[in-house]
Amino acid sequence: MKLLFAFAIIVIGLAVVFGTPDAWNEYKNKHGKKFNATDDAQRKKNFLATDAIITKHNSQKNGTYKLEHNQFSDMVDYRTHACLSPVRDQKQCGSCWAFSAITPLEFARCKKNGTLLALSEQHLVDCEPYDYGCNGGWYTNAWYYIKNGALGSAKQSLYPYTATNTTCKFTSSMVGAKISTYGNLQPLNATNMQLAVQSNGSISVAITVTNSFFYYSGGTYNDVACDNKTIPINHAVVIVGYGAANATNYWIVRNSWGTGWGQAGYVFIQRGVNKCKIEQYPAVILSVV
Numbered sequence: 001m002k003l004l005f006a007f008a009i010i011v012i013g014l015a016v017v018f019g020t021p022d023a024w025n026e027y028k029n030k031h032g033k034k035f036n037a038t039d040d041a042q043r044k045k046n047f048l049a050t051d052a053i054i055t056k057h058n059s060q061k062n063g064t065y066k067l068e069h070n071q072f073s074d075m076v077d078y079r080t081h082a083c084l085s086p087v088r089d090q091k092q093c094g095s096c097w098a099f100s101a102i103t104p105l106e107f108a109r110c111k112k113n114g115t116l117l118a119l120s121e122q123h124l125v126d127c128e129p130y131d132y133g134c135n136g137g138w139y140t141n142a143w144y145y146i147k148n149g150a151l152g153s154a155k156q157s158l159y160p161y162t163a164t165n166t167t168c169k170f171t172s173s174m175v176g177a178k179i180s181t182y183g184n185l186q187p188l189n190a191t192n193m194q195l196a197v198q199s200n201g202s203i204s205v206a207i208t209v210t211n212s213f214f215y216y217s218g219g220t221y222n223d224v225a226c227d228n229k230t231i232p233i234n235h236a237v238v239i240v241g242y243g244a245a246n247a248t249n250y251w252i253v254r255n256s257w258g259t260g261w262g263q264a265g266y267v268f269i270q271r272g273v274n275k276c277k278i279e280q281y282p283a284v285i286l287s288v289v
């Protein structure tokens with residue numbers, strides 16, 4: 001799966017939101033959490049977002065269950081979010097780049113529209129002129145094509161996945177979403193990527209896959225083999241959350257190899273150390289039409 005990187009880096013600044021310090025300090029004391037200034041700002045933002053969800057839920061009189069803070073309140077996990085479609089399978093086609101491009105677009109469209117609509121990877125495989133169909137590509141090229149070439153992304157239902165290179169069948173009547181703005185995030189800045197995940201739900205990333213990755217089944221992936229600079233980046237995936245376990249920070253990464261692979265289709269990859277080069281080419285969809 002050859003990947004090409006063709007667009008200039010656009011650094012996207014994401015503001016940190018400040019809120020009630022008391023609840024946050026109480027929470028940290030209760031759970032024995034201590035962070036440096038950078039981490040504290042991010043964790044606090046996560047905590048406040050969770051706090052809003054909990055307060056809203058518990059204020060609804062019809063609720064039959066209650067929520068409360070626990071040790072996970074400062075982490076982010078969109079795996080069960082209503083705007084994240086079920087994990088898909090690219091099959092024997094090097095179209096990872098198309099799957100990596102479509103998930104954040106579906107998520108952004110759903111956040112705006114309120115309902116999830118499945119969009120078409122096959123549209124990109126067949127029609128996107130800057131990449132190589134089943135032989136590889138880049139998610140940012142796909143977004144460029146959707147925004148400026150096709151003027152929209154086809155609905156999955158009208159342009160279903162075949163895992164083959166076929167001739168382009170796209171017509172404008174198939175469009176289910178349009179991109180307004182997207183960009184590359186600052187490379188090698190995990191904190192900034194966390195902010196983007198927090199704000200935007202999912203971000204596209206490229207990684208180097210080596211042998212052990214194919215057989216990953218659980219835990220935080222930290223093989224040194226994929227850090228090797230002589231092995232090129234060869235896969236594209238999507239970050240949908242982050243957390244910490246067993247004294248290691250991780251990204252929650254959505255793959256496109258079906259739910260039978262990894263943790264129901266997901267992998268935890270070590271965060272903050274550019275593991276498998278995952279922090280090299282992060283990109284995000286900022287707005288949809």
Ligand SMILES: *[C@@H]1O[C@H](CO)[C@@H](O)[C@H](O)[C@H]1NC(C)=O
Binds near residue numbers: 037
């Ligand atoms: C803050 O702590 C995190 C996690 O321990 C670490 O990765 C990061 O480098 C630290 N940042 C600073 C500015 O010390």
Ligand SMILES: *[C@@H]1O[C@H](CO)[C@@H](O)[C@H](O)[C@H]1NC(C)=O
Binds near residue numbers: 060062063
């Ligand atoms: C409870 O009521 C709120 C509106 O107050 C509504 O949005 C929510 O869907 C209801 N939940 C259930 C479980 O009925």
Ligand SMILES: *[C@@H]1O[C@H](CO)[C@@H](O)[C@H](O)[C@H]1NC(C)=O
Binds near residue numbers: 112113114115
């Ligand atoms: C959401 O999308 C559906 C189907 O594309 C459309 O009919 C509806 O008007 C959209 N709703 C909003 C709030 O944009």
Ligand SMILES: *[C@@H]1O[C@H](CO)[C@@H](O)[C@H](O)[C@H]1NC(C)=O
Binds near residue numbers: 134
């Ligand atoms: C698929 O199409 C691309 C051009 O978009 C071409 O480079 C590639 O060789 C084709 N692959 C197969 C398996 O036909």
Ligand SMILES: *[C@@H]1O[C@H](CO)[C@@H](O)[C@H](O)[C@H]1NC(C)=O
Binds near residue numbers: 013014186189191195
């Ligand atoms: C990394 O991103 C954070 C959050 O956007 C920002 O405050 C910080 O300045 C960035 N670090 C560098 C080295 O640019």
Ligand SMILES: *[C@@H]1O[C@H](CO)[C@@H](O)[C@H](O)[C@H]1NC(C)=O
Binds near residue numbers: 200287
């Ligand atoms: C992404 O995050 C930025 C920064 O908070 C925000 O301005 C933008 O509306 C978000 N876009 C989506 C699609 O979530």
Ligand SMILES: *[C@@H]1O[C@H](CO)[C@@H](O)[C@H](O)[C@H]1NC(C)=O
Binds near residue numbers: 218219245246
């Ligand atoms: C943490 O360690 C436990 C026990 O070894 C393991 O079951 C779990 O998968 C680990 N979690 C992560 C995210 O690494």
Ligand SMILES: *[C@@H]1O[C@H](CO)[C@@H](O)[C@H](O)[C@H]1NC(C)=O
Binds near residue numbers: 225229230
């Ligand atoms: C990196 O990969 C190259 C090519 O596969 C290999 O020859 C080399 O031994 C690897 N280096 C390390 C440190 O594993």
